[in-house]
Amino acid sequence: MKVKNICCIGAGYVGGPTMSVIAQKCPEINVTVVDLNEKRIAAWNDKDVENIPIYEPGLSAVVEDARGRNLFFSTDVDEAIDQADMIFISVNTPTKTYGIGKGMAADLKWIELCARQIARVATSDKIVVEKSTLPVRTAQALKNILDNTGNGVNFQILSNPEFLAEGTAVDDLLKPDRVLIGGDLDTEKGKDAMQALVDVYAHWVPQTNILTTNVWSSELSKLTANAFLAQRVSSINAMSELCEVTGADVNEVAKAVGMDSRIGPKFLKASVGFGGSCFQKDILNLVYIAKSFGLNEVADYWEQVILMNDHQKRRFAANIVKTLYNTVSGKKIAMLGWAFKKDTNDTREAASIYVADYLLNEQAEIVVYDPKVTEEQIYGDLDYLGSRPDEENRKLVKVVNTAKEACSEAHAIALMTEWDEFLEIDWQAVYENMLKPAFLFDGRKLLDKHKMKDLGFKFYAIGN
Ligand code: UDX
Numbered sequence: 229m230k231v232k233n234i235c236c237i238g239a240g241y242v243g244g245p246t247m248s249v250i251a252q253k254c255p256e257i258n259v260t261v262v263d264l265n266e267k268r269i270a271a272w273n274d275k276d277v278e279n280i281p282i283y284e285p286g287l288s289a290v291v292e293d294a295r296g297r298n299l300f301f302s303t304d305v306d307e308a309i310d311q312a313d314m315i316f317i318s319v320n321t322p323t324k325t326y327g328i329g330k331g332m333a334a335d336l337k338w339i340e341l342c343a344r345q346i347a348r349v350a351t352s353d354k355i356v357v358e359k360s361t362l363p364v365r366t367a368q369a370l371k372n373i374l375d376n377t378g379n380g381v382n383f384q385i386l387s388n389p390e391f392l393a394e395g396t397a398v399d400d401l402l403k404p405d406r407v408l409i410g411g412d413l414d415t416e417k418g419k420d421a422m423q424a425l426v427d428v429y430a431h432w433v434p435q436t437n438i439l440t441t442n443v444w445s446s447e448l449s450k451l452t453a454n455a456f457l458a459q460r461v462s463s464i465n466a467m468s469e470l471c472e473v474t475g476a477d478v479n480e481v482a483k484a485v486g487m488d489s490r491i492g493p494k495f496l497k498a499s500v501g502f503g504g505s506c507f508q509k510d511i512l513n514l515v516y517i518a519k520s521f522g523l524n525e526v527a528d529y530w531e532q533v534i535l536m537n538d539h540q541k542r543r544f545a546a547n548i549v550k551t552l553y554n555t556v557s558g559k560k561i562a563m564l565g566w567a568f569k570k571d572t573n574d575t576r577e578a579a580s581i582y583v584a585d586y587l588l589n590e591q592a593e594i595v596v597y598d599p600k601v602t603e604e605q606i607y608g609d610l611d612y613l614g615s616r617p618d619e620e621n622r623k624l625v626k627v628v629n630t631a632k633e634a635c636s637e638a639h640a641i642a643l644m645t646e647w648d649e650f651l652e653i654d655w656q657a658v659y660e661n662m663l664k665p666a667f668l669f670d671g672r673k674l675l676d677k678h679k680m681k682d683l684g685f686k687f688y689a690i691g692n
């Protein structure tokens with residue numbers, strides 16, 4: 229079977245870029261991305277393509293190429309489901325904030341709503357593809373809902389986890405290490421559905437990079453990949469603390485270790501802690517699944533990755549307070565960067581949020597500058613924690629438009645995100661405009677220690 233019409237439910241950080249690239253590479257397939265969020269869809273349709281709601285290098289050019297030709301953004305979910313022969317589910321699956329599994333399990337409310345909507349609307353056979361990261365065995369739940377509430381049409385469920393990283397989404401989509409497709413290998417219909425999706429990717433991905441597995445392997449591979457990546461970051465962050473007390477330099481250690489071809493050089497950058505929508509959520513998910521099968525040692529092993537990450541964020545903030553003579557009350561602290569990594573405007577689980585919260589509890593005054601994150605987003609992130617009244621966050625936190633403005637008259641700077649432009653700052657001028665002693669805490673090991681010390685900063689970097 230040849231796919232002619234694709235619908236993607238969810239126009240977020242995963243659905244938006246993925247569908248844009250599919251549309252660009254498969255001009256004969258119509259791709260419609262739908263979302264309940266009208267504002268988000270309007271932004272995807274904005275005449276000025278620079279105003280699309282997600283910042284990713286290279287994305288606006290891809291959208292410009294395909295939009296209106298075979299790429300469409302709409303709020304009419306029913307219509308898009310009805311027209312499609314393949315439906316991607318790419319809605320958010322945050323960690324549950326209530327009830328059983330609170331703080332651990334993924335909240336599948338939105339997935340289930342999608343499934344019920346598809347079942348209600350579909351009057352022809354559909355291939356349903358789970359794109360969101362989901363706990364193992366979600367495909368079965370999807371199938372049960374579809375088969376029991378549908379109109380008697382045939383649904384084939386595929387798992388096709390997304391491995392793109394934000395900030396490099398377009399490159400990752402164009403040249404994926406692998407595309408993973410899980411499906412029902414035991415039936416003809418299952419195999420046909422998998423082949424249909426393989427054919428979509430084969431427009432630009434070499435066949436040898438397209439893996440097919442059973443559904444459960446596919447679902448579990450996604451959680452495992454993210455758990456391994458996060459574990460590397462927690463491992464190097466654990467060593468960063470040891471480096472600080474022994475006089476070793478974590479970058480030197482990472483380099484020496486990473487040259488072992490069995491270990492490899494990537495994902496060994498010490499930081500103030502990993503963030504993003506996936507790592508913590510997926511590990512918590514893994515921990516929850518392991519516990520639910522009574523595998524307590526497995527659960528404890530992976531949970532430690534999160535505990536280490538929490539510790540890293542907390543100790544960075546605590547070190548600021550300790551270094552500033554045990555009090556930051558009423559002191560101005562500049563935070564450079566708010567996004568969870570460079571080249572994205574996403575802030576989910578960003579270390580900056582937790583560091584800011586800690587400093588606010590110590591009554592600091594915070595001034596934030598991030599090149600891509602809006603003021604509304606920053607206040608939203610802090611309000612969401614519920615640590616203090618919303619008005620208090622607006623009183624204690626200011627958001628400004630330049631790094632220079634953020635640092636002016638500050639007692640200390642906390643560098644939170646490794647944006648390239650922070651390397652270009654006139655640090656001499658920044659130093660001159662700060663209160664003395666001028667403290668600089670580099671949470672990303674971005675800046676040159678010797679240069680900063682020569683300028684006069686009291687300089688602290690993770691792992692040094
Ligand atoms: C190790 C280091 O590899 C080497 O660099 C260091 O100098 C000494 O310690 P060694 O203990 O000789 O070398 O063997 P290695 O190949 O690392 O295996 C260690 C153990 O891990 C073995 O029992 C091996 O069976 C096991 N292993 C290794 C696995 O169970 N799975 C693997 O994927 C790899």
Ligand code: UDX
Nearest residue numbers: 390391392393394495496497499502503504506568569
């Ligand atoms: C991750 C996975 O990489 C991707 O394959 C999956 O599809 C989604 O989750 P993402 O969260 O977008 O992608 O970004 P990633 O580059 O993995 O970074 C996650 C966090 O780890 C960031 O906060 C980053 O700053 C941090 N990190 C990463 C480090 O602190 N050190 C490193 O060496 C690498």
Ligand code: ADP
Nearest residue numbers: 238239240241242243263264265319320338341
């Ligand atoms: P991700 O990083 O997984 O892409 P996002 O939160 O960026 O997550 O995007 C998920 C999108 O899915 C949101 O824009 C949300 O409005 C949308 N969404 C959630 N549930 C539904 C639904 N039932 N129908 C349509 N869109 C939905």
